[in-house]
Amino acid sequence: MATAVDNIVSDKLFEWLLRRGDSALILGHRVSEWCGHSPVLEEDIALANVALDLIGQARLWLTYAGEIEGKGRGENELAFLRDAWDFHNFLLVEQPNGDFGKTLMRQFLYDAYQVLLLEALENSSDQRVAEIAAKAGKEAAYHLDRSADLVIRLGDGTSESHRRMQTALETLWIYTGELFSGDEVDEVVSDAGIAPMPETLQSSWRQIVDEVLTRATLEVPDTTFSHTGGVTGRHSEHLGHLLAEMQFLQRAYPGATW
Amino acid sequence: MYAQMVKTDANKVRDLSEMTEEERAFQARIDRGEKIEPTDWMPEGYRKTLIRQIGQHAHSEIVGQLPEGNWITRAPTLERKAILLAKVQDEAGHGLYLYCAAETLGVSRDELIELLHAGKMKYSSIFNYPTLTWADIGAVGWLVDGAAIMNQVPLQRTSFGPYSRAMIRICKEESFHQRQGYDIMMKMANGTAEQRRMAQDALDRLWYPSLMMFGPSDKDSVHSAQSMAWKIKINTNDELRQKFVDQTVSQAEYLGLTIPDENLSWNDEKGGYDFSEPDWSEFFEVLSGNGPCNRERMEARVKAWEEGSWVRDALMAHANKKEAAKTAAE
Numbered sequence: 001m002a003t004a005v006d007n008i009v010s011d012k013l014f015e016w017l018l019r020r021g022d023s024a025l026i027l028g029h030r031v032s033e034w035c036g037h038s039p040v041l042e043e044d045i046a047l048a049n050v051a052l053d054l055i056g057q058a059r060l061w062l063t064y065a066g067e068i069e070g071k072g073r074g075e076n077e078l079a080f081l082r083d084a085w086d087f088h089n090f091l092l093v094e095q096p097n098g099d100f101g102k103t104l105m106r107q108f109l110y111d112a113y114q115v116l117l118l119e120a121l122e123n124s125s126d127q128r129v130a131e132i133a134a135k136a137g138k139e140a141a142y143h144l145d146r147s148a149d150l151v152i153r154l155g156d157g158t159s160e161s162h163r164r165m166q167t168a169l170e171t172l173w174i175y176t177g178e179l180f181s182g183d184e185v186d187e188v189v190s191d192a193g194i195a196p197m198p199e200t201l202q203s204s205w206r207q208i209v210d211e212v213l214t215r216a217t218l219e220v221p222d223t224t225f226s227h228t229g230g231v232t233g234r235h236s237e238h239l240g241h242l243l244a245e246m247q248f249l250q251r252a253y254p255g256a257t258w
Numbered sequence: 259m260y261a262q263m264v265k266t267d268a269n270k271v272r273d274l275s276e277m278t279e280e281e282r283a284f285q286a287r288i289d290r291g292e293k294i295e296p297t298d299w300m301p302e303g304y305r306k307t308l309i310r311q312i313g314q315h316a317h318s319e320i321v322g323q324l325p326e327g328n329w330i331t332r333a334p335t336l337e338r339k340a341i342l343l344a345k346v347q348d349e350a351g352h353g354l355y356l357y358c359a360a361e362t363l364g365v366s367r368d369e370l371i372e373l374l375h376a377g378k379m380k381y382s383s384i385f386n387y388p389t390l391t392w393a394d395i396g397a398v399g400w401l402v403d404g405a406a407i408m409n410q411v412p413l414q415r416t417s418f419g420p421y422s423r424a425m426i427r428i429c430k431e432e433s434f435h436q437r438q439g440y441d442i443m444m445k446m447a448n449g450t451a452e453q454r455r456m457a458q459d460a461l462d463r464l465w466y467p468s469l470m471m472f473g474p475s476d477k478d479s480v481h482s483a484q485s486m487a488w489k490i491k492i493n494t495n496d497e498l499r500q501k502f503v504d505q506t507v508s509q510a511e512y513l514g515l516t517i518p519d520e521n522l523s524w525n526d527e528k529g530g531y532d533f534s535e536p537d538w539s540e541f542f543e544v545l546s547g548n549g550p551c552n553r554e555r556m557e558a559r560v561k562a563w564e565e566g567s568w569v570r571d572a573l574m575a576h577a578n579k580k581e582a583a584k585t586a587a588e
Binding site for chain 2: 025029032033035036037038039040041042043044045048049051052055056058059062075076079080099100101152153154156157158160161164245246248249250253255256257258
């Protein structure tokens, strides 16, 4: 196997893979909530594309996570049969959609991070991680092009759109710090050459974000505070509701195949 | 069929001797099987009827996103979620081609949408029924897309070029959707007792509304006769309904499900099934706004449109700023 990792690493790698898979899954789910309800038909189609890419990425990460765990859990057991405290997604991605502007701002802040992370992961010592990153990276680059473009157009549109985008930025900014706070899981995975420490991505992320927000005539909130806890399983109230909906059939009819 | 009871403004179908020279030449082109393109001369009635029909079809695709979208966030596996999302996205794409086809006739997408929201244009009656269990997602693909295909396959040969080309593209995707729907039904019908119950219940609820999709018998309808003369309608409603029933009965049998019709029986003489008519009074109630979900469907569409107005305004404003900056720089 390409992944010759010892038990300690594989434990941490499992959790690290869940962070990737769960973030993609939860954001994909959130974006899919727009289907049929977007402001413009073209945007409905585009949002569905983004959601599809993210769900596809979630399947790849979760399948691999299940293999690393080695207890026979596949993508569906992991997605549908864990409770909120066992989910490891960022708090940012579980935030409710709000208006179209908030959805796009959330997407932009995440996409900018994803592009950088996936680019780094293409050189991962773990071949599967590198393969998934190569595939997902292409999608993330397209997502970033699109979300950055819309953030600029909506930020620098009308006074109403500007106000909405500034509000969205302020609401979401306090969840972005979590993207760059490494912990023991990251240290072990980073020492094994699988992934970079999250902190190392922050200045490049800030560069992308600053450039786009400047063009969007938006101001970065003046705070260094950030909520954290999502990646270790401590979530906002929102995730429980999302899971209750998403997991309904698997929970109500255990053992059925669909 | 996603367009039902489309009016033509005709009192009767005129024969060639009653037509102007232009109209005769136009009818001759249609009779020869030529395609009419947007810049070609066409009678005003033809243009108006097509706008109604294509517009109604486009609206059906967009409103049709809602009952299926109802289960995207509750799909039982990640693969099913992705398949359903891709399918509902396809419906939005169909709406887009069809609005574009209608635009070639001189009406904008926004105008059509506003007519829909004002209750002046319709969408297919079927989308006013709810999707109550996961089996409904299977049954919608199997029955509703199946009925739509029945009508849309002949419409690939319709006389108006842009509509015909949209139909060719749409039909490919629809038949894929129908297979996906049937695949869900197979899993449900061969699954647990509860899944079988959901499958039968879905068939029970959606059978007659699917038959209604073809519209009431139109054998004496002037509008249908005119549309058929123009080749924007190819078969009568009864012909298509019969074909649909004949095709679907064996599919239901294969699933081990029972079609909710005691009168269903094979008729050797006509080489097809005899079957019960749907309750047409229910159909007309649904068309007049009293279906189980009419209000919710329209409220959802109007809400999306109104809450999205700031986005559309902002995109326009930004484009105008860009344009002004470009002009200033020149």
